[in-house]
């Protein structure tokens with residue numbers, strides 16, 4: 001497996017600092033569990049930790065290193081899944097914890113055009129969902145109001161920007177309007193996290209948006 005599309009420094013640092021919404025943490029933990037490059041970067045940020053201590057209002061001179069480390073241990077971990085290495089071919093461990101099983105345990109809901117989704121339970125700051133895109137099918141053309149992270153778990157997809165395979169993360173912002181299309185060879189399953197409602201361009205998905213929670 002060759003991962004081409006990685007996490008940004010900001011996302012890795014945000015994860016290390018515990019400042020990302022839970023849905024984004026889930027994407028980071030899942031990618032890091034499959035990516036040696038990002039895992040090494042994350043470990044260096046976690047070792048560094050200076051920015052974290054600053055943001056938590058810890059005074060190094062007063063508290064000393066031990067106290068700082070203790071403070072770090074107090075960081076909420078429930079919404080920061082640990083990046084454990086995955087079983088080959090299966091979902092990353094952080095995701096399996098959310099689903100309560102592997103791919104066969106996902107409770108899909110149809111979205112239309114053969115596309116299915118499963119909303120994952122995360123905090124309201126951002127939403128996370130699994131997307132099932134049948135081989136050769138497209139997700140409706142849409143733009144974004146915030147940031148959207150899409151990680152490929154199975155199969156692959158391509159859009160106007162590039163081609164994304166297993167483990168790859170596409171980072172989309174308000175600039176990007178795209179139509180992801182799954183490769184012909186296999187159904188594509190993605191983990192997508194977004195911190196704002198998507199702006200679908202065609203009418204029907206926009207009408208359905210409040211019900212689909214995407």
Ligand SMILES: [Zn+2]
Pocket residue numbers: 003005006007031035036037038039
């Ligand atoms: Zn990576």
